[in-house]
Amino acid sequence: MSDNPLLDKLLGPDGPELTCDECFEHLDRYVELQHTGRDADAAIPGMRAHLRGCPACAEDHESLSALLAADA
Amino acid sequence: MSEAVGVIRTPPAAERDWVEALSTPGRARDDAVERLHALLLRASRFEVARRRRALGYVRDNLDDLATQAADDALMAIMAKLDTYRGDSRFTTWAYKFAVLEAGTKVRRRAWQEREMPLEEEGWSRLPDRRAAPAGDLETAELLGAVRDAIADALTPHQRTVLVAVTLNDVPIDVLAERLATTRGALYKTLHDARKSLRARLAEQGLEGATA
Numbered sequence: 001m002s003d004n005p006l007l008d009k010l011l012g013p014d015g016p017e018l019t020c021d022e023c024f025e026h027l028d029r030y031v032e033l034q035h036t037g038r039d040a041d042a043a044i045p046g047m048r049a050h051l052r053g054c055p056a057c058a059e060d061h062e063s064l065s066a067l068l069a070a071d072a
Numbered sequence: 073m074s075e076a077v078g079v080i081r082t083p084p085a086a087e088r089d090w091v092e093a094l095s096t097p098g099r100a101r102d103d104a105v106e107r108l109h110a111l112l113l114r115a116s117r118f119e120v121a122r123r124r125r126a127l128g129y130v131r132d133n134l135d136d137l138a139t140q141a142a143d144d145a146l147m148a149i150m151a152k153l154d155t156y157r158g159d160s161r162f163t164t165w166a167y168k169f170a171v172l173e174a175g176t177k178v179r180r181r182a183w184q185e186r187e188m189p190l191e192e193e194g195w196s197r198l199p200d201r202r203a204a205p206a207g208d209l210e211t212a213e214l215l216g217a218v219r220d221a222i223a224d225a226l227t228p229h230q231r232t233v234l235v236a237v238t239l240n241d242v243p244i245d246v247l248a249e250r251l252a253t254t255r256g257a258l259y260k261t262l263h264d265a266r267k268s269l270r271a272r273l274a275e276q277g278l279e280g281a282t283a
Contacts, residue, residue: 004211006197009238010218011273012266020256028160028168053266054259055237056179056244063119063171068164070118 013049023050023057031064035072090162094153109146111163115170116141123178137181141174148173179243188250191232194239195219214278221272230265233258 018026026044033040041048051058093104116138120127127134148169156165198219222231236242237258244262245255 004208004215006239007211007214007218010222010234010266011269012263014270017263020259024168024172026159028164032160032164053263054244055241056175056255059123060168060171060175063122063175064164064168066122067115067118067167067171071163 008052012053015049016046017049017053018044018046019050020054020057023047023054024060027057027061027064031061031068034065035068087156087158087162091153091156094150105146105150108149108166109142111166112142112145112149112170113139115167116145116174119171119174120178123175123182126178126182132181137177138174141177142170145169145173176245179246180249183243183246188236188242188247189240191235194235195222197239198222214273217273217276217278218269221269225268225272226265230261230268233261234265234269237262 026047030040030044030047033043051061090104090108093100094108095101117135119141120134120138124134145166149166156162159165198215222234226234233247236247237244244258248255248258251258
């Protein structure tokens with residue numbers, strides 16, 4: 001990661017990351033793990049990097065997380 | 073890209089009840105479909121409300137958009153019911169389909185009457201290395217090097233996708249629709265383009281500055 005948001009957007013995450021399809025497949029489990037205080041990133045490696053690199057998947061993640069919070 | 077490790081487990085009873093009810097023809101199935109649709113509609117309305125600002129100028133009935141998203145999510149869920157593994161609550165698994173459908177519909181509707189920005193408009197945001205602005209020289213040099221790498225190291229298709237998504241903020245699913253492809257395929261193109269840019273920076277000894 002750099003200190004510059006434009007560079008971050010252009011270069012994306014620098015580690016291994018999931019694809020959009022893999023992200024969707026694991027999104028429900030990832031968000032539930034986050035909401036129960038578990039280590040979601042250890043359980044689903046590559047998810048955080050993908051959410052940094054893909055604005056659309058990041059929006060879906062934010063929304064599902066907000067929906068579960070509203071349901072709690 | 074890496075593979076996530078999935079754990080296959082048996083869904084707990086309440087989750088199995090959903091799957092069983094939705095899989096068995098009869099009255100119970102109709103009731104379950106109705107309950108599921110109500111949940112999906114709630115999730116779709118929630119998502120449309122969250123994204124309402126993106127639709128500021130749109131005069132459509134946004135509840136129609138949410139209903140369409142819930143309908144499409146229900147169809148997707150029924151087609152993929154056998155892939156539910158119980159890794160999360162059934163309702164969380166179902167919600168993600170509604171969030172995806174509603175989010176995609178909102179982004180596409182917001183861009184429906186908008187022209188796609190020209191590639192050159194994105195380029196203008198990147199400084200020329202030969203005319204680096206005052207301020208953070210290291211960042212300016214990096215941005216200039218990235219600008220050169222976009223010109224030299226990418227294919228025309230990679231350049232189009234990278235500039236549209238990262239510089240012109242075109243949502244990737246909107247771009248996918250315009251280019252008649254999928255979000256996943258475009259993200260792969262973006263991923264490969266970023267990899268090429270990083271490789272070019274590394275050749276110039278600049279890679280460490282972005283880590």
